[in-house]
Amino acid sequence: MKPGYANRSQLKAWADSVQAQTQLPRLIRRLILETGAGILRLGMSADEGVSVGGWDGTVYAQAASPWVPAGLSVWELSVNKSPGTKATDDYLKRQDTPDGSPTAEATYIEAIMRTWASRDQWAMDRQADGRWKEVRAYGLDDIATWLESAPLTWAWFSEELGLRPDGLRTGSSFWAAWSGATEPALSPGVVLAGRGEQVHKIREVVQSRSVTTVSGSSVEEICAFIAAFAVKCDDEGDDGVLSRLVFVEDPTTWRGLLRAPHPEILVPLDPSFADDVGSGNIHAVLVPTDGQGGDISLGPVDSQAVAESLRTSGVSDLRRSEQLGKLARRSLSAFRRRIASKPALHQPRWAKGAVHRDVKGFLLAGRWNDASDGDRSQLKFLTGLSDDGLHNRVSDLALADDPFITGLGSTWSLVSPVDAWLLLKSSLQEEDFKRFETVAVTVLGEGDPTLDIDPGERWWRTSISGTGKKYSPQLTRGLARSLALLGTLGNDDVGTVHSGADWASSIVRTLLAAANSDESGRGWASIAGQLPLLAEAAPGAFLDAVEEALIGNAVVARAFFSDGPDSHPLTTSSMHTHVLWGLETTAWSSEYFSQSVDLLCKLDLVDPGGQQANRPANSLLNILRPWHPDTAASPGSRLMVFDNIRKNYPDRAWKLGLALLPEAHGSVHFPTRSPEYREWKPDKTSVPAAEYWGFIAEVLNRCIQDAGNDWDRWAEIFDRYANLAPSDREKIRASFQGQIPNLTSGSDRAKLWSHVRKVIADHREFPEAAWSLPEEEIVKLDDLIEKLAPPEPHAQHEWLFQDWSPHLEGARILDNYDTYEALLEQKREEAIASIVDSEGLTQISQLVSNVRVPEAVGWSLGGARPIFDDELLESLKLSASAAERQLAERYFARRFVDEGWDWLEGLLTKRPELSAYQRALLLLLSRDFPRSADTAEQDAEVAKVFWSHFSPPTAWGITLFSLNVPRLG
Numbered sequence: 022m023k024p025g026y027a028n029r030s031q032l033k034a035w036a037d038s039v040q041a042q043t044q045l046p047r048l049i050r051r052l053i054l055e056t057g058a059g060i061l062r063l064g065m066s067a068d069e070g071v072s073v074g075g076w077d078g079t080v081y082a083q084a085a086s087p088w089v090p091a092g093l094s095v096w097e098l099s100v101n102k103s104p105g106t107k108a109t110d111d112y113l114k115r116q117d118t119p120d121g122s123p124t125a126e127a128t129y130i131e132a133i134m135r136t137w138a139s140r141d142q143w144a145m146d147r148q149a150d151g152r153w154k155e156v157r158a159y160g161l162d163d164i165a166t167w168l169e170s171a172p173l174t175w176a177w178f179s180e181e182l183g184l185r186p187d188g189l190r191t192g193s194s195f196w197a198a199w200s201g202a203t204e205p206a207l208s209p210g211v212v213l214a215g216r217g218e219q220v221h222k223i224r225e226v227v228q229s230r231s232v233t234t235v236s237g238s239s240v241e242e243i244c245a246f247i248a249a250f251a252v253k254c255d256d257e258g259d260d261g262v263l264s265r266l267v268f269v270e271d272p273t274t275w276r277g278l279l280r281a282p283h284p285e286i287l288v289p290l291d292p293s294f295a296d297d298v299g300s301g302n303i304h305a306v307l308v309p310t311d312g313q314g315g316d317i318s319l320g321p322v323d324s325q326a327v328a329e330s331l332r333t334s335g336v337s338d339l340r341r342s343e344q345l346g347k348l349a350r351r352s353l354s355a356f357r358r359r360i361a362s363k364p365a366l367h368q369p370r371w372a373k374g375a376v377h378r379d380v381k382g383f384l385l386a387g388r389w390n391d392a393s394d395g396d397r398s399q400l401k402f403l404t405g406l407s408d409d410g411l412h413n414r415v416s417d418l419a420l421a422d423d424p425f426i427t428g429l430g431s432t433w434s435l436v437s438p439v440d441a442w443l444l445l446k447s448s449l450q451e452e453d454f455k456r457f458e459t460v461a462v463t464v465l466g467e468g469d470p471t472l473d474i475d476p477g478e479r480w481w482r483t484s485i486s487g488t489g490k491k492y493s494p495q496l497t498r499g500l501a502r503s504l505a506l507l508g509t510l511g512n513d514d515v516g517t518v519h520s521g522a523d524w525a526s527s528i529v530r531t532l533l534a535a536a537n538s539d540e541s542g543r544g545w546a547s548i549a550g551q552l553p554l555l556a557e558a559a560p561g562a563f564l565d566a567v568e569e570a571l572i573g574n575a576v577v578a579r580a581f582f583s584d585g586p587d588s589h590p591l592t593t594s595s596m597h598t599h600v601l602w603g604l605e606t607t608a609w610s611s612e613y614f615s616q617s618v619d620l621l622c623k624l625d626l627v628d629p630g631g632q633q634a635n636r637p638a639n640s641l642l643n644i645l646r647p648w649h650p651d652t653a654a655s656p657g658s659r660l661m662v663f664d665n666i667r668k669n670y671p672d673r674a675w676k677l678g679l680a681l682l683p684e685a686h687g688s689v690h691f692p693t694r695s696p697e698y699r700e701w702k703p704d705k706t707s708v709p710a711a712e713y714w715g716f717i718a719e720v721l722n723r724c725i726q727d728a729g730n731d732w733d734r735w736a737e738i739f740d741r742y743a744n745l746a747p748s749d750r751e752k753i754r755a756s757f758q759g760q761i762p763n764l765t766s767g768s769d770r771a772k773l774w775s776h777v778r779k780v781i782a783d784h785r786e787f788p789e790a791a792w793s794l795p796e797e798e799i800v801k802l803d804d805l806i807e808k809l810a811p812p813e814p815h816a817q818h819e820w821l822f823q824d825w826s827p828h829l830e831g832a833r834i835l836d837n838y839d840t841y842e843a844l845l846e847q848k849r850e851e852a853i854a855s856i857v858d859s860e861g862l863t864q865i866s867q868l869v870s871n872v873r874v875p876e877a878v879g880w881s882l883g884g885a886r887p888i889f890d891d892e893l894l895e896s897l898k899l900s901a902s903a904a905e906r907q908l909a910e911r912y913f914a915r916r917f918v919d920e921g922w923d924w925l926e927g928l929l930t931k932r933p934e935l936s937a938y939q940r941a942l943l944l945l946l947s948r949d950f951p952r953s954a955d956t957a958e959q960d961a962e963v964a965k966v967f968w969s970h971f972s973p974p975t976a977w978g979i980t981l982f983s984l985n986v987p988r989l990g
Contacts, residue, residue, distance in 0.1 A: 025186040027179040029165045035159070035182060036100045036134040043067055045134055046077060048164075048178055051264045052088065053528075055283050059083025060261075062120075065096065066184035072538045079119050088167050090155060093118065104137040104160065112147055113161055113653050118728025122723070124152050132159040149416050168661070172281055191261065192286075193267030196248040200540035204362040205334040209249035209256070211349065216246070222317045223250055223307070227262055227286050232298050232306040232445065236315030239437045241352050241425070242291065244268055247288055250497045262286065269294065279304065291429040311434070313553075313697060320695050323704045324350040328418040349502030350702065354437030355444075369423040369444070374977035376448035379404035381415050383426060384445050385457045388434035388499030391415075395491040399460045432495050439616060441899050442506045446521065451885060454524045461500050461528050464818040464925050466535055469547040494550075501551035502697075504558035509698040522559070529559035533566035549596035557699050558602035560613045563603055563873070564620060571623045580622065581967020584631035598635045600624070605693035608644045614654040618644065618662050622670045640679050648842035649714040651693040655701050660923070667723060678724045679737055682717060683744035702869065714746055722750050725756045732769040735760070736776040743784065743794050754801060761808055774809040777802065778820060787977065807956025814859045815868055818852035821845075843895040857882075861891060869908045879911025884919065890928065891968065914946045941966035 027035075035041050047067035057080070065078035067324060078096035085091040095118060095686070101107035108131045118127050129147070137143075137160030144158040144304070148153045159167070168175045176186040180194040200207040213220055226233045226926050237243040247266070254262040266286040269275045275294045280285055281594075286305045289295055295308045328346030336342045349356035352482040361367055369382055382403030389396040397411065400409040406414055414434055418425040427436045490497075504525050532555070536544030548555075556563040570577040584595035601621070609616040618641065624635035644651045645659050663681075667674040677704070696701050708824015728734040735757060742753055761913055764770050784793045821827055826834055829848065856864055865882060870873040882889065889912070896909035917925055925947060929940060940963045942954040957967035 022195075023187060023431060025166070025184050026175055027178060027182050027184060029161070031182055032134065032165055032168075032186075033136070033161060041100045041134065044099055044181075045132075048174070049078065049096070049098055049132060051174040051177065052164075052167055052171050053080060054261050054264045055174050056086055056167070058086040058091075059080050060089075065098075073086075073529060076115070076119050087170070088159075089822070090128040090130075090157075090974040092128070092154075093120075093122060095119065096130045096132060098132050100134045102135060102171055104133040104135045105143060106138075107133060108137075119444075121492055125154055126155065127153060128155040128324065129153040129157065130157045131918070135165060135574055136161050142882075159443045171283070173265060173285055176267065177264070188271030189278070190268045190270070191269070192248050192251045192263050195244060195268050198250050199245050199248065202362060203334065203357050203360045205331070205360070207947050208330055208334060208355070209253040210330045211327050212242075212245050212249035212322065212353070212360035213253060214326030215321070219246070219317050220253075220321055223247070224254075226307070226317070227265075227305045229305055230284065230303050232295055232302070232308060233308050234292075234308045235317045235319065236310045236313050237319035238352070238439060239311055239354065239435075240309045241436060242286060243311075245353065247307055271469070282603065293430055308813070312502075313694065315825075318665065319349045320702070321700075322353065325704055327356075329756065332922060350704070352439035352443065354440035356431065358440060358444075369425065370421060371418060371423075371425040372444040376445055376495075378419070379406055379410075379732065380425065381445065381449060381453050382406075382456070383418070384435070384441055384452065384880055385449075385460075385503050386496065386499050387438060387503045388432070389496040390431050390486065391428075391433060392431040392495035393493040393496070395464075395493075396493050397494045399492070399496065401463060402458055403456055434495070434499065438502060438506060439510075442510050443601075446507075446510055449521070455521075455540070458524065458531075459529050461504060462531055464496055464500055465548055465551060466532055466541065467492055467497075467547065470548055472543050488925075497551060498554075499788070501554040505554040505698050508558035508611065515690050522983055526559040526562045527556050529562040530566070533562065533569075537566060537569050537577055541578045542577055542583075545577065545581065545600070546583075546596045549599040552599040552603040553606050553694055554604045554697070557696050560607045560610065560699075561652050564607060564613060564616050567600065567604065567620050567624075568616075571620070571627070573626045575623075578962065579623070579627050579629075582627075582629055582631060584633045595631060595633060596708060597624070597637075598633060600636060600696040601637060605644065606696050606699075606701075608640075608652050608654075608693070609696055609824075610699070611652075611658065611701075612655050614652055614658065615662050615665070619665065619669075622666055622673055625673055626670065628668065638676070639691075640693060641673075641677055641689060643680060645677070646690070647681060647713050647720070648708055649690045650708070651695075653701055656712055660716070660719050663720070663723070667727065675727055675734065678720055678727065679741065681720045682724070682741040684741075695842040717745065718749055718752075720750065730760065730763050732764065732766075732773045736773055739780050739936055742780060743792065747798070750798070750801075754805065757805065758808070761805075763807075767811060767813065767816070769770070770809060771811040771813070771819065774806065774811055774816070775823065777805055779823075779828075781806065785830075786833060787865060788804035814852070814855045815864050818856060819868065819872060821852050822868065822874050822877050823848050825877075834943075846881070846884070849877060850885045853878065853881045854885040857885070857887070864893060866908060869904045875904065875907050876911050879908040880915045882908070883912040883915025888916075890916070894932065894935065897942050898936070899938060910942070910946055913943060914948070917949075918945045922947075922949075926956075937966050945970055 022734055037371075045066055050063065050067070051064075053063060060080065060082050062079065062081035064549040065080075076095050077098040080089060080094045080096065082091055082094070095115070097108075097111040097115070099107050099111070111131060112129070116124075118124055129152075131140075131144075137158065139165075140158035140160045144156045147153070147156040173191060176189055177191040177193055187727040187780055189472045196209075200209075206646075223233075223235070235243050235247065248268075251263040254260075255264075255387050255804045265284070267278065268288045268290060268917060269278060270290050271292060272291070275287070276297055279299075280298060281304070282301050282788075284305070286307065288307045288309065289310070292308050292310055295306060295915070298304075319375075322347035324343075326918065327344075327349045328342040331342040331345055332339070335536075336345070345356060345359065348359060358367060365578070382400065382405070386400055386403055391397065391412075392767070397408065398409055401407065404411065404414070411643055415426055415428070419428055419433075424432055424436055426824050427440065467490055504593050507521040508525035513527065525731065532548060536542065536548060545904075552563070567578075568579070581597040581600055582595055584597075590665050601624075604617045604621055604624075606623075610617075612836075621637045623642075625641065643649075645663065647656075654662070663674070666677065677873065724738060728738060731875060737813050738753060742750055745753070764773070781799055784799050785796075788796070826841075827845070828843055829841065832844045834841045854867065856868065865878065868919070869878050872878065893912050894910040896905040897913070901909070925943060929935065929943065937960065940960070941957060944957050944963070944967060947953045954967065954971075957964045
């Protein structure tokens with residue numbers, strides 16, 4: 022029997038309890054949910070629901086499993102001490118199914134939590150009645166066996182009996198302990214407040230068979246979020262989530278659960294457990310990781326929603342609820358401590374009285390790997406402890422009722438960093454900060470030896486030998502986080518002359534000054550992963566350092582980008598992404614917003630482009646985007662910064678301004694990095710419609726102004742025309758009309774006319790589309806088209822050859838394809854004839870070079886009149902340009918279609934001077950096989966050229982070609 026799990030004797034004893042009478046249905050329901058196959062319907066009331074009457078349970082399963090039959094099954098549940106008599110009484114009074122369906126199609130199941138020796142015989146006797154499709158009887162031993170096949174339900178039931186299953190905690194017990202430690206008890210809404218997007222994501226992944234990382238400020242908070250989500254689902258009637266959720270502490274237990282035959286929701290408290298998940302995994306695995314960057318990243322809770330939830334739970338003092346909401350946004354752990362139901366939790370033992378140096382040392386380290394000699398040496402320096410003392414003190418702090426430190430494998434970290442800093446920051450003294458400065462500069466400033474390895478080999482060399490760094494990633498991350506917390510929480514209440522923020526700024530300046538002194542960029546690359554936290558620790562110092570990297574010829578900043586087109590496909594990571602994340606973080610601050618955006622513009626100027634989508638230009642767009650700005654700066658501030666960009670970086674500003682205007686099919690928002698500890702990001706970032714359209718109007722005003730007489734820019738504005746508000750469209754029309762007199766270039770006029778004409782045509786071609794403008798709006802553009810129309814026929818008709826299927830007035834492809842094709846051919850031939858009459862054949866040759874469908878030009882010329890056989894035969898020579906040959910080939914192909922073999926043979930006869938190449942090409946253009954091949958065979962030279970250029974169009978053509986391949990040798 023597994024340690025901490027309920028056994029048969031305990032099940033038997035439980036059956037005698039009053040609780041068993043109302044909770045047996047809950048136990049059976051969870052067993053069904055965990056072990057059933059495709060449960061479509063499950064009705065089985067527990068608690069007061071057991072007295073309602075009717076069937077104790079009904080189940081409908083898509084497929085059979087060992088304990089739950091396929092189709093409809095009806096259940097009677099009991100803890101009666103006379104199982105045989107009780108079973109017979111139940112059977113006799115149940116004559117029909119709950120839904121009126123035939124009993125011969127349903128399975129009858131009697132489950133009694135008692136020793137029932139004659140259950141199999143009882144079931145056989147009832148089966149002989151022929152009333153039900155099948156009759157089953159489950160007794161105490163069956164239910165005990167069933168429990169052992171359902172590890173999560175077994176663990177949950179064991180916890181209900183007051184036991185502690187070895188190596189795991191179910192979602193129910195975790196939430197009960199976590200939420201019940203406060204007064205009032207916390208509802209799931211507190212933990213889920215303001216996290217609707219994350220709730221939506223986790224709702225999807227718990228039904229999958231994937232491994233998903235969930236990041237947040239602490240592992241405990243991540244687990245609370247997952248548990249709160251499961252409880253919320255259970256409250257809403259979806260009990261298939263909470264019953265499958267388990268938090269796993271022990272690797273042996275973890276591996277056993279991975280082998281469970283039924284899909285579970287597994288949360289490993291040690292992220293390394295996830296390495297055991299194989300390709301045949303059937304479970305949803307949620308891996309907590311502190312910090313950011315998980316597949317699901319938890320931001321802070323919504324303070325207003327927390328305050329409202331507290332008021333609902335009985336906190337009547339409005340001011341207190343709002344203060345608690347703000348504290349919860351900063352740290353859920355600190356918030357829970359403030360309202361803890363046990364007085365001891367308000368001030369843990371490790372924070373009482375004079376705080377010892379060792380506790381402050383652990384606080385400053387934040388996280389470390391005990392297996393690293395380098396880490397231990399720094400921990401001893403910070404804490405003043407020996408190796409043995411370090412081990413003993415860590416164990417003591419980890420095993421306390423309210424632990425300060427938690428361990429997973431060889432990694433140790435603060436249980437809740439923000440909570441610990443709020444409690445201990447006032448105890449920090451000058452000597453603590455000096456030791457911390459020494460350690461932070463040493464560890465964070467350590468060079469990365471893997472940068473000396475060739476990028477093409479780095480990925481496999483480091484996977485074999487490790488990073489080669491003296492200090493672990495855990496300590497590096499812990500110190501960077503401590504710097505961020507020191508800078509965020511240390512403006513006061515620290516026991517030194519200088520504030521904690523001053524200490525953080527000094528340390529960050531020292532680190533980044535050293536990075537800037539290395540023009541190769543390796544200094545920045547070595548510390549890249551911690552840059553977002555350093556940006557929070559000392560935003561001014563971080564921004565100044567990035568500015569310094571961009572000064573002069575920006576040698577250092579150019580080294581940020583290492584994901585160019587020639588980079589190795591397996592090593593396309595680039596330190597610039599971490600610099601961008603740092604700037605995205607500081608851009609949330611109204612104070613640092615302007616400088617952050619300016620630096621992003623400067624980085625955009627030196628960005629050579631690369632394989633990653635994360636570029637400075639994209640960060641700028643996401644920060645300023647009007648419908649979801651990733652900054653707390655006001656619309657006015659964003660526009661002021663945009664004006665600075667227009668002044669200092671006009672070309673970048675134009676692209677950015679266009680991108681800020683609405684797109685036809687909307688755009689996906691990819692959130693920028695949010696601050697982990699700074700309270701820069703507002704609770705909600707929703708934008709009222711009036712604010713949105715007002716911002717768009719202001720951006721459009723600036724785009725119109727910057728377009729001026731640049732007709733390419735006006736074409737780009739018209740690409741956004743249909744997505745704008747009616748007043749903005751009117752503004753475009755009026756402004757453009759005022760510019761038309763300045764449109765003196767014929768080529769510019771023709772290009773712009775064609776562009777606007779296509780905008781109109783697209784909307785008229787698809788009037789039913791959601792994005793299409795109504796006809797009364799399209800008509801308003803017709804006047805512009807008339808004023809823009811170029812006088813030259815080739816410019817007027819070029820649009821017919823810029824698309825395979827251009828929009829035509831009077832015929833739509835969607836209505837009748839044949840009618841459309843006939844009209845298109847007619848209009849193209851008329852266009853070609855008009856160009857020839859006015860501008861001659863030379864203009865036709867130029868047209869071929871300017872359009873996207875040059876084939877249609879030659880084809881239409883062949884169908885129009887006059888005839889240009891003699892002129893275009895010259896273009897079938899090898900000396901002709903590609904455009905000339907393309908025009909001639911399509912022309913002669915069309916001539917053959919219209920005139921046939923009499924014309925072609927006459928042409929070949931009348932022109933004896935034609936080369937073998939020209940003759941062979943004319944025969945090939947007929948595409949009439951095998952007659953063309955037979956004709957070519959009359960001249961050996963013609964035949965050789967013919968077969969060397971022959972491209973078989975059909976199966977018989979391939980055969981024909983294969984028969985003549987020897988002739989080509």
